[in-house]
Amino acid sequence: MIKKMKNGYTTGSCAAAGTKAVLFYLLNKSIVSEVEIDALSGEKLHIPIKQIYILPEKVTAEVIKDAGDDPDITHGISIFTQVAINKNGTINFFAGKGIGKVTKEGMSVPVGQPSINPGPRKMMTNVARQLLSPGQGCDITISAPAGEKLAQRTLNPILGIEGGISIIGTSGIVRPMSEEAFKNSLTPQIDVAFAAGHSSQIFVPGKIGENIAVTLGLPQQAIVQTSNFIGYMLEYAAEKKLENVLLLGHLGKLVKVAAGNFHTHSKVSDARLETLAAYSALLGMEQSGIKRIFACATTEAAMSVINDYKLGEELYPLLCQRASERSMRHVYNDLTIGTIMATLKGTILGMDENAKRIGRKLHWNIK
Template sequence: MKDPVTDFEYPAEWVAACRSPALLPDVRRGLAVLTSSGTVLRRGFTTGTTAAAACKAAVLSLAEDEEITGVGITLPCGIAVRIPVDAYRGTASCWKDAGDYPSDVTAGLEFVATAAPSISGSVQFVPGEGIGSFARNTHRHRQGTPAISEPALDCIRRSIAEGVEEADLPGVTVILTVPRGAEVAQKTLNPKIGVHGGISVLGTTGLVEPWDDHLMEGVLDRIARAPGGVVLTTGRLGLRYSRLLFPEREAVLVGSKLAEALRVVDGDAVICGLPGLILKFMNPDVLDGTGCATVEELSATPEWDDVASREIAAFQERYPRVRVVLVSRDGKVIGESP
C-alpha cells in the first residue's frame, strides 16, 4: 500500500498491525497516514483548501434553492476530496479541519466567501478582511500583496472556475474573508515575517501533516532502519529535490523535528531542503544583525554565501557525519557542506 501524497510504500507488517482497519481506505486515498505501531493519524486540510471550498460553495449556492452542505475540491497534490460547508444564496462558510495535528492554531477557524454574479462576465477573486498582506517589499512579494501562496491561489481560482461552470454562470465576483483572521494571526509567525492584518492562506499539497506532537513514531522508525543512509528534509519542495539529488537514499520529511530525527540516525545522513527551517535549526539567531526578517530574504542578499558557509561549517563540527545541502525554490543548490 502506497501513500499517494509522499509515494512512501507502507511495509506489509505496518498494514498487518493496523489498529483501525476501517481507516485503511483513508490511508490509501492519502487522507491519513499509517505509523509503524499500527496507529492511523488523520491528515487535515490547509487554509488554502478551506478557502477554496468556501469560495466554490458560495458560487454554487447562487444557482441552488437549497442549502449546500459539501463541495468537491481537487487538492494541489491531485487528490479529490469532499469538504463540508454551509452555503446558501451566495454566502458560504467552511471551517478549518486540522485533522490529528494538535498544534494547528487555525483549527476550527471560519472562512466566509460571498459570491455575486458578474454583469461583465468576468471571474474575480478578492481577498478581504482577515487575510494577511506583506508589510514591506521582499524579493518575492510586493508590499500590500495578499499572503496567499501560489499553490493555494491556484486551488482557489480553479475551484471558483469549476463552480462557475457547474452553476452555468457567465461570471462571478467572490470575496473571501476570515472573521477572526487578524486575531488568530497573532499566534502565528506572521508578525515576525512581515505579514500583518490576518493569517496566511497556504498549502503546497492541500493537506496538513499530523506529525508535530506525535513524536513521529513511524517517521523515526523509517529513519532508523533506512538502508544506505537517509536524507532528512523539512518540506514538500525539499522532499522533491531530495529525491532528485539523492535517488539512492530514502528521503524522509521530518518538518521541524530535525533534532529528534538526528538522534535516531544510524551512520551518515544528509539534511537537504529550503534553507529556512534548516538554518534556523542550526543557529536560531542566524538573522541577528542581518536586517532580514526571514532566511529566504537573507538568501537573496550578497551576504548569503558567507553566512551559509559559516553556519554549515559550524554545524559540521557538531555533526561531522551529516552533510547539509540547501536548495532554492527552483532546485538550485545555494549552500552545501564542503
C-alpha cells in the same frame, strides 16, 4: 502500538471548498453541503460546507477549519469565501475581515497583496477554471473574523503581515506536526528505506527539500520527511547505524541547525537572522549591512542583503558545513552528515563537501 493520527485540511483548502460551493450556486442555483476538491498533493478532499449565505449583492460560503490532530490555532474557526463572477477572465483575490495583508518584502506574495499564499491561490484557481466558461473569471474574497485576534499568537506581526491570519498550505492537507506520537510515526520511513538497502538517506524538513531531491535524481525511497524534528530523526538514524544522511531543505530551516537548534519549529527555536548576521560579519560585512539583515522579516529577504555584498558564494557553503558539523556532533559522529540549503523556489544556495560526497554516492545528476 502507534496510534494513527488524523490529518486535517488547511485554510487554503477551506477557501477552495468555499469557492467551489459558491460557484455551484451561482452557476446552477445548487446548494451543496459538501464538495470534493483536489489537494495539491494529488489527494481528494471531501470538505463539509456549513452554510451558504445568499444576499442580492453577494453569495458567501462558510467552512469550518478542521486541523485533524494537529495543534493548529486555527482549528475550528470559520473561513468565509465570497465569489463574484467577472467578465474579464481573471481570477482575483481580496482580503476580507481577519485576513492579513503583506507589508514587507521577502514573503511568497508581493507587498500590498492579501496574505493568501501561492498554494491556496492555485487551488482556488483550479476550482474556478474547472467550473467557469472560457472568458469568465471571478473575484474571490476570503474572510476569517477570528483571524484578527488569532494573528497575534502567530509570527505574522513580526513578518509584517497586518490585519489577520494568512491563508496557507503547500499541499492542502494538514499533517500533525508536533505531537510525540507524530515523531514516532516518522521513524518507520528510516526503517523502510534501510530495509530496502539505503544506508545513505536524504532527510528533508518539507516539500521544498523533497522536490529538489527528486529533481536531482536522488532515490525516492531514500527520501525521509523529518518535519521539525531534525535532531530526533538524526538520533534515530544513528541508532539504526546509517552511514550517511544528506540534510536538504530551505535556508530558513537549516540555518537553525547551523546554530545548533535541532527542533526547528518557530515556537521552539529561531536565531535565523542572528546566525546569518554573525556569519556575514565573519566574512567581512560592514555594520550597515548587518543592521539591514536584522531589519529583515525573513531569511528570503535577508538573501538580498547578502547578494548586495556578494557573500553568497562563500556564506552558504560555510553555513552548510557548520550545519553538518553541528549535526554530527549531535550524534557523536556516529554517521556522516552533509547539508544542502535552498530558497523557497527550490534554487540551491550552497552545499558542503560532505553533501557532495554523499550526493555522488547516491548517483545524483547534479552538474
